[in-house]
Amino acid sequence: xxxxxxxxxxxxxxxxxxxxxxxxxxxxxxxxxxxxxxxxxxxxxxxxxxxxxxxxxxxxxxxxxxxxxxxxxxxxxxxxxxxxxxxxxxxxxxxxxxxxxxxxxxxxxxxxxxxxxxxxxxxxxxxxxxxxxxxxxxxxxxxxxxxxxxxxxxxxxxxxxxxxxxxxxxxxxxxxxxxxxxxxxxxxxxxxxxxxxxxxxxxxxxxxxxxxxxxxxxxxxxxxxxxxxxxxxx
Amino acid sequence: xxxxxxxxxxxxxxxxxxxxxxxxxxxxxxxxxxxxxxxxxxxxxxxxxxxxxxxxxxxxxxxxxxxxxxxxxxxxxxxxxxxxxxxxxxxxxxxxxxxxxxxxxxxxxxxxxxxxxxxxxxxxxxxxxxxxxxxxxxxxxxxxxxxxxxxxxxxxxxxxxxxxxxxxxxxxxxxxxxxxxxxxxxxxxxxxxxxxxxxxxxxxxxxxxxxxxxxxxxxxxxxxxxxxxxxxxx
Amino acid sequence: xxxxxxxxxxxxxxxxxxxxxxxxxxxxxxxxxxxxxxxxxxxxxxxxxxxxxxxxxxxxxxxxxxxxxxxxxxxxxxxxxxxxxxxxxxxxxxxxxxxxxxxxxxxxxxxxxxxxxxxxxxxxxxxxxxxxxxxxxxxxxxxxxxxxxxxxxxxxxxxxxxxxxxxxxxxxxxxxxxxxxxxxxxxxxxxxxxxxxxxxxxxxxxxxxxxxxxxxxxxxxxxxxxxxxxxxxx
Amino acid sequence: xxxxxxxxxxxxxxxxxxxxxxxxxxxxxxxxxxxxxxxxxxxxxxxxxxxxxxxxxxxxxxxxxxxxxxxxxxxxxxxxxxxxxxxxxxxxxxxxxxxxxxxxxxxxxxxxxxxxxxxxxxxxxxxxxxxxxxxxxxxxxxxxxxxxxxxxxxxxxxxxxxxxxxxxxxxxxxxxxxxxxxxxxxxxxxxxxxxxxxxxxxxxxxxxxxxxxxxxxxxxxxxxxxxxxxxxxx
Numbered sequence: 001x002x003x004x005x006x007x008x009x010x011x012x013x014x015x016x017x018x019x020x021x022x023x024x025x026x027x028x029x030x031x032x033x034x035x036x037x038x039x040x041x042x043x044x045x046x047x048x049x050x051x052x053x054x055x056x057x058x059x060x061x062x063x064x065x066x067x068x069x070x071x072x073x074x075x076x077x078x079x080x081x082x083x084x085x086x087x088x089x090x091x092x093x094x095x096x097x098x099x100x101x102x103x104x105x106x107x108x109x110x111x112x113x114x115x116x117x118x119x120x121x122x123x124x125x126x127x128x129x130x131x132x133x134x135x136x137x138x139x140x141x142x143x144x145x146x147x148x149x150x151x152x153x154x155x156x157x158x159x160x161x162x163x164x165x166x167x168x169x170x171x172x173x174x175x176x177x178x179x180x181x182x183x184x185x186x187x188x189x190x191x192x193x194x195x196x197x198x199x200x201x202x203x204x205x206x207x208x209x210x211x212x213x214x215x216x217x218x219x220x221x222x223x224x225x226x227x228x229x230x231x232x233x234x
Numbered sequence: 235x236x237x238x239x240x241x242x243x244x245x246x247x248x249x250x251x252x253x254x255x256x257x258x259x260x261x262x263x264x265x266x267x268x269x270x271x272x273x274x275x276x277x278x279x280x281x282x283x284x285x286x287x288x289x290x291x292x293x294x295x296x297x298x299x300x301x302x303x304x305x306x307x308x309x310x311x312x313x314x315x316x317x318x319x320x321x322x323x324x325x326x327x328x329x330x331x332x333x334x335x336x337x338x339x340x341x342x343x344x345x346x347x348x349x350x351x352x353x354x355x356x357x358x359x360x361x362x363x364x365x366x367x368x369x370x371x372x373x374x375x376x377x378x379x380x381x382x383x384x385x386x387x388x389x390x391x392x393x394x395x396x397x398x399x400x401x402x403x404x405x406x407x408x409x410x411x412x413x414x415x416x417x418x419x420x421x422x423x424x425x426x427x428x429x430x431x432x433x434x435x436x437x438x439x440x441x442x443x444x445x446x447x448x449x450x451x452x453x454x455x456x457x458x459x460x461x462x463x464x465x466x467x468x
Numbered sequence: 469x470x471x472x473x474x475x476x477x478x479x480x481x482x483x484x485x486x487x488x489x490x491x492x493x494x495x496x497x498x499x500x501x502x503x504x505x506x507x508x509x510x511x512x513x514x515x516x517x518x519x520x521x522x523x524x525x526x527x528x529x530x531x532x533x534x535x536x537x538x539x540x541x542x543x544x545x546x547x548x549x550x551x552x553x554x555x556x557x558x559x560x561x562x563x564x565x566x567x568x569x570x571x572x573x574x575x576x577x578x579x580x581x582x583x584x585x586x587x588x589x590x591x592x593x594x595x596x597x598x599x600x601x602x603x604x605x606x607x608x609x610x611x612x613x614x615x616x617x618x619x620x621x622x623x624x625x626x627x628x629x630x631x632x633x634x635x636x637x638x639x640x641x642x643x644x645x646x647x648x649x650x651x652x653x654x655x656x657x658x659x660x661x662x663x664x665x666x667x668x669x670x671x672x673x674x675x676x677x678x679x680x681x682x683x684x685x686x687x688x689x690x691x692x693x694x695x696x697x698x699x700x701x702x
Numbered sequence: 703x704x705x706x707x708x709x710x711x712x713x714x715x716x717x718x719x720x721x722x723x724x725x726x727x728x729x730x731x732x733x734x735x736x737x738x739x740x741x742x743x744x745x746x747x748x749x750x751x752x753x754x755x756x757x758x759x760x761x762x763x764x765x766x767x768x769x770x771x772x773x774x775x776x777x778x779x780x781x782x783x784x785x786x787x788x789x790x791x792x793x794x795x796x797x798x799x800x801x802x803x804x805x806x807x808x809x810x811x812x813x814x815x816x817x818x819x820x821x822x823x824x825x826x827x828x829x830x831x832x833x834x835x836x837x838x839x840x841x842x843x844x845x846x847x848x849x850x851x852x853x854x855x856x857x858x859x860x861x862x863x864x865x866x867x868x869x870x871x872x873x874x875x876x877x878x879x880x881x882x883x884x885x886x887x888x889x890x891x892x893x894x895x896x897x898x899x900x901x902x903x904x905x906x907x908x909x910x911x912x913x914x915x916x917x918x919x920x921x922x923x924x925x926x927x928x929x930x931x932x933x934x935x936x
Contacts, residue, residue, distance in 0.1 A: 024426055025419070027351070046464025076455065076463050097351045103430040106348040107438035114808040115872040117729070117799045134447050141451055170349040170444035185727070192726055196805040201437050203903050204809035210872035213836050217843055221778065229778050230728075230748025258660055259653070260698075261585070280698025310689065310697050331585045337664040340582040341672035368681050375685055404583040404678035435671050492894055493887070494932075495819070514932025544923065544931050565819045571898040574816040575906035602915050609919055638817040638912035669905050 002069040003041055006034050007057040010041040013092065013180035014057075018049040020188055022098040029075045032092045032180045033085050038062045040085055044072040062086070076142060083146025084176060088160040092180030094187045097172040100194035104128070105167035109201075111194050115210055118193050119218035123162035126190060127152050131169045149174065162219070165190045236303040237275050240268050241291040244275040247326065247414035248291075252283040254422055256332040263309040266326045266414045267319050272296045274319055278306040296320070310376060317380025318410060322394040326414030328421045331406040334428035338362070339401035343435075345428050349444055352427050353452035357396035360424060361386050365403045383408060396453070399424045470537040471509050474502050475525040478509040481560065481648035482525075486517040488656055490566040497543040500560045500648040501553050506530045508553055512540040530554070544610060551614025552644060556628040560648030562655045565640040568662035572596070573635035577669075579662050583678055586661050587686035591630035594658060595620050599637045617642060630687070633658045704771040705743055708736050709759040712743040715794065715882035716759075720751040722890055724800040731777040734794045734882045735787050740764045742787055746774040764788070778844060785848025786878060790862040794882030796889045799874040802896035806830070807869035811903075813896050817912055820895050821920035825864035828892060829854050833871045851876060864921070867892045 001007070013030040017023060026049070031042035039059045047056065058074040060067055065082055067074060075081075081093050096102075104111060111126040113119060129152045136144035145168055153160050164186050165175040175186035200207060222229045235241070247264040251257060260283070265276035273293045281290065292308040294301055299316055301308060309315075315327050330336075338345060345360040347353060363386045370378035379402055387394050398420050399409040409420035434441060456463045469475070481498040485491060494517070499510035507527045515524065526542040528535055533550055535542060543549075549561050564570075572579060579594040581587060597620045604612035613636055621628050632654050633643040643654035668675060690697045703709070715732040719725060728751070733744035741761045749758065760776040762769055767784055769776060777783075783795050798804075806813060813828035815821060831854045838846035847870055855862050866888050867877040877888035902909060924931045 024423065027354075044465065073465055099426065099430060100433065102349065102351055103433035104437070106430060106444075107434045107441045109438055109441075115804065115874070117804055117874065120729075131442075131445065132448065134445070137445070137447050137451050170448060172349070172351065189726065192801065196801060196808060198433055198437055199802065199805035199900055200809045203806070203900055204811055207809045207811075208833075210808075211833065211836070211839070213839050214834065214872060217839050231746065231775060258657065261588075278699065307699055333660065333664055334667065336583065336585055337667035338671070340664060340678075341668045341675045343672055343675075365676075365679065366682065368679070371679070371681050371685050404682060406583070406585065432667055432671055492891065495822075512933065541933055567894065567898055568901065570817065570819055571901035572905070574898060574912075575902045575909045577906055577909075599910075599913065600916065602913070605913070605915050605919050638916060640817070640819065666901055666905055 001055070003034060003037060003039050003059045004054070006032050006039070006041045007059070008054045010043070010057045010180060011052060011054040013184060014043050014049065014052055016181065017094060017096070017184050017187070020184065022096045022187055022191060023049075024097065028094075028096040029077060030092065030094050030180050030184065031075075031078075031081045033062070033090075035062070039068060040078075040081060042074045042078055042081060045075050047072075077145075079140065079143035080146040080149075080174070083143060083150060084174065087150040088176060090160075090164065090176035090183070091178050092183040093174060093176045094180075094183040095172070095174050096187050098187065098191040098194075100198055101167060101173040101190050102171075104194050104198065105172050106170055108169050110167065111165075111190065111197050112200075113210070113215055114197055114200050114207070116214065116218045117196070119210070119215040120222055121186065121189050121193075122165060123215065123219040123223075124158065126163060126165045126167060126193070127156055127158055128167040129169050145171070162223075235289070237268060237271060237273050237293045238288070240266050240273070240275045241293070242288045244277070244291045244414060245286060245288040247418060248277050248283065248286055250415065251328060251330070251418050251421070254418065256330045256421055256425060257283075258331065262328070262330040263311060264326065264328050264414050264418065265309075265312075265315045267296070267324075269296070273302060274312075274315060276308045276312055276315060279309050281306075311379075313374065313377035314380040314383075314408070317377060317384060318408065321384040322410060324394075324398065324410035324417070325412050326417040327408060327410045328414075328417040329406070329408050330421050332421065332425040332428075334432055335401060335407040335424050336405075338428050338432065339406050340404055342403050344401065345399075345424065345431050346434075347444070347449055348431055348434050348441070350448065350452045351430065353444070353449040354456055355420065355423050355427075356399060357449065357453040358392065360397060360399045360401060360427070361390055361392055362401040363403050379405070396457075469523070471502060471505060471507050471527045472522070474500050474507070474509045475527070476522045478511070478525045478648060479520060479522040481652060482511050482517065482520055484649065485562060485564070485652050485655070488652065490564045490655055490659060491517075492565065496562070496564040497545060498560065498562050498648050498652065499543075499546075499549045501530070501558075503530070507536060508546075508549060510542045510546055510549060513543050515540075545613075547608065547611035548614040548617075548642070551611060551618060552642065555618040556644060558628075558632065558644035558651070559646050560651040561642060561644045562648075562651040563640070563642050564655050566655065566659040566662075568666055569635060569641040569658050570639075572662050572666065573640050574638055576637050578635065579633075579658065579665050580668075581678070581683055582665055582668050582675070584682065584686045585664065587678070587683040588690055589654065589657050589661075590633060591683065591687040592626065594631060594633045594635060594661070595624055595626055596635040597637050613639070630691075703757070705736060705739060705741050705761045706756070708734050708741070708743045709761070710756045712745070712759045712882060713754060713756040715886060716745050716751065716754055718883065719796060719798070719886050719889070722886065724798045724889055724893060725751075726799065730796075730798040731779060732794065732796050732882050732886065733777075733780075733783045735764070735792075737764070741770060742780075742783060744776045744780055744783060747777050749774075779847075781842065781845035782848040782851075782876070785845060785852060786876065789852040790878060792862075792866065792878035792885070793880050794885040795876060795878045796882075796885040797874070797876050798889050800889065800893040800896075802900055803869060803875040803892050804873075806896050806900065807874050808872055810871050812869065813867075813892065813899050814902075815912070815917055816899055816902050816909070818916065818920045819898065821912070821917040822924055823888065823891050823895075824867060825917065825921040826860065828865060828867045828869060828895070829858055829860055830869040831871050847873070864925075
């Protein structure tokens with residue numbers, strides 16, 4: 001079977017996503033990529049989490065966007081994942097409608113970097129995209145969702161390696177990571193950060209931002225070449 | 235026994251509602267309908283969820299509103315359900331006092347359609363009724379609750395097929411669906427949408443609405459004749 | 469042993485209170501009363517819930533306020549319970565520091581009656597007391613807490629039979645009921661109502677109150693002589 | 703093995719902290735101290751809670767700050783703990799990024815003492831530090847975090863024996879106590895108090911503070927020489 005290892009891993013990742021409590025019903029999906037094989041693997045569309053199996057995960061060609069070796073239709077969000085894999089260096093992508101991140105996406109507000117919890121994961125604000133125009137929604141809607149994410153990072157000059165999450169306006173969050181499980185971890189922490197930012201916006205809308213040197217310190221003590229957090233100093 | 239299949243289904247649906255965490259104590263009820271038999275079946279009034287059984291579910295004539303083949307009194311909200319079955323094409327109805335939907339009903343605010351999570355289920359705002367007048371409360375209160383719901387959809391020009399939920403002013407939500415379980419799913423997602431709309435009202439009261447073409451896109455990719463979400467394309 | 473039945477019941481009620489999630493650590497207590505025997509029974513002071521037993525429940529004379537047949541000290545809130553049993557016709561009393569009711573007590577705001585969920589339990593706002601003066605805190609603090617509750621109901625003209633809950637300013641809620649378990653049910657629903665009122669105060673501070681006839685309708689369909697909710701019509 | 707009893711206790715305390723739900727992923731840590739042996743023991747850096755063991759807890763010299771008898775690196779927050787043990791009389795220290803306390807730290811707002819729930823634990827507001835300057839972050843960042851906490855208590859004239867918690871600006875809370883488990887209890891109650899204070903700030907930002915004599919009454923009935931709460935009157 002094509003991509004059986006990746007199917008197994010993406011299957012487990014989708015179960016792990018369901019266990020986070022971030023998804024409602026059949027909302028949400030995880031994909032993983034095998035760049036050598038030129039394939040992503042993603043959850044089938046509209047199938048409840050308890051009816052999934054490794055065999056039901058759907059491989060899709062990174063190049064053509066066509067399904068490979070599966071009778072099932074992939075998640076309707078597949079064209080969004082495709083555009084992100086094409087533009088960003090990542091191994092896994094997660095989409096949820098998690099409550100607080102989605103509420104900010106609906107308010108068209110970024111998740112502001114207001115402290116070290118945020119900076120431990122993301123080097124700066126998690127941006128929100130512009131709204132899509134009528135043509136972008138009418139034709140190839142899901143592909144345009146991916147393109148507007150890429151455009152957002154490019155226009156704001158944000159690195160998709162250092163901020164691995166985005167809010168799509170009036171829709172919800174996408175996150176990515178080294179692999180599927182790293183992307184899930186980013187989805188989880190993004191929801192926590194969104195809740196904290198919402199509280200901050202309400203109790204102290206004009207509170208000063210943390211200094212850039214504090215944000216960098218926390219991000220780099222975990223992620224930079226000089227990282228000194230954890231047991232595996234390089 | 236009259237309507238034994240429907241009683242069994244409505245019994246299971248009431249347990250499923252209790253398991254959602256949306257109801258407190260004996261609050262809340264689910265009904266189902268057999269339009270050929272001219273009957274609805276509903277939870278008995280004031281009986282704790284753990285004392286329910288299929289036999290204790292109460293059939294009521296759609297025509298006369300009278301109990302059929304049961305010594306128990308039906309939910310006090312039965313006349314509301316009756317009016318909804320008479321006016322709307324649906325197979326099941328749910329009433330809860332779920333926290334955030336009820337808080338909006340008390341604030342006399344609709345659940346605004348602010349994003350795709352909402353549009354995946356409801357094509358536009360979930361409306362809130364006007365308050366009932368003294369005569370409507372004094373006599374046949376529960377029937378007038380049903381009538382004011384029907385009036386709200388008619389006056390606002392909202393389709394009860396496309397928006398299958400309502401907030402009754404200073405009371406709480408009613409939802410409906412293809413069957414009892416679909417109505418429960420709408421009750422669950424309505425509570426999520428209410429929480430997200432409350433957050434949005436607080437952090438960005440003037441945030442722009444999603445464009446109508448985005449709302450339609452999401453609603454129709456799941457519900458329209460051209461639906462392409464899920465495995466069963468028609 | 470004195471009051472062994474009541475001790476057993478109060479013991480079970482304290483465990484039931486702990487199971488609600490409304491109390492933190494050793495906070496909170498339930499008492500019950502045997503008016504013929506002239507005794508209340510209450511939780512011992514500062515003992516963790518998992519170290520309680522029926523024998524450890526402490527009987528206190530309603531008349532003298534003295535401990536009867538126990539080596540343990542009763543809850544430090546006992547004098548408050550005593551004053552409430554002396555003034556109000558009730559069989560059980562509960563004190564918690566439940567989060568949202570306490571937050572309103574700290575804000576010196578009542579739990580407003582904003583809908584039918586509230587009116588199903590309490591016929592009008594749950595009032596908040598005035599702050600105690602220095603002399604009232606210095607001497608017999610816990611007794612003055614009870615006296616200020618009684619004063620609040622008298623001065624506002626609220627019936628303690630129809631509104632069986634109060635917020636003590638900068639402290640927290642007390643509830644009462646027919647018996648210990650009814651008082652716990654009021655503590656639970658009060659917390660739900662406090663959460664909904666907090667949301668309402670934030671999203672629509674000027675929303676109109678429900679009409680008095682709606683409040684009365686709901687209260688009286690459950691509690692009045694003409695009650696028609698539940699299976700036991702009188 | 704050096705400090706094996708303390709290692710065992712700190713191990714159990716770290717598991718207890720994880721069980722509170724206050725920490726996300728590998729965030730958070732507990733340390734304990736043996737002042738006679740001149741050692742603190744703390745969680746290793748970046749190790750998931752389910753991979754901890756007593757042997758993996760890391761002893762550090764109070765005097766030199768160097769690791770003793772362990773191949774593992776201690777939590778990156780160790781220098782903060784060291785400064786607190788040097789300045790404050792306490793037996794255990796906890797650091798979390800608990801949601802509401804962290805949200806207030808990000809808003810640079812103290813947890814205000816608004817009622818008796820707070821005063822039962824802390825005699826007055828839980829302060830928030832100033833932000834660190836660039837030099838303080840660049841060099842010995844974690845040590846400067848400890849120093850700014852000590853400075854905050856000194857400059858505000860707050861007793862670290864009576865208020866055993868602090869918010870570090872744009873970072874999160876630290877708490878301490880008689881021992882590790884007392885510090886955890888303070889971390890838990892601080893989060894509850896932060897949630898209640900956030901609600902109060904939103905619904906009634908100008909609500910009056912509780913009188914000083916009420917705060918003292920509650921603090922001292924539990925903690926002073928005249929304490930009368932609990933079974934062990936002194």
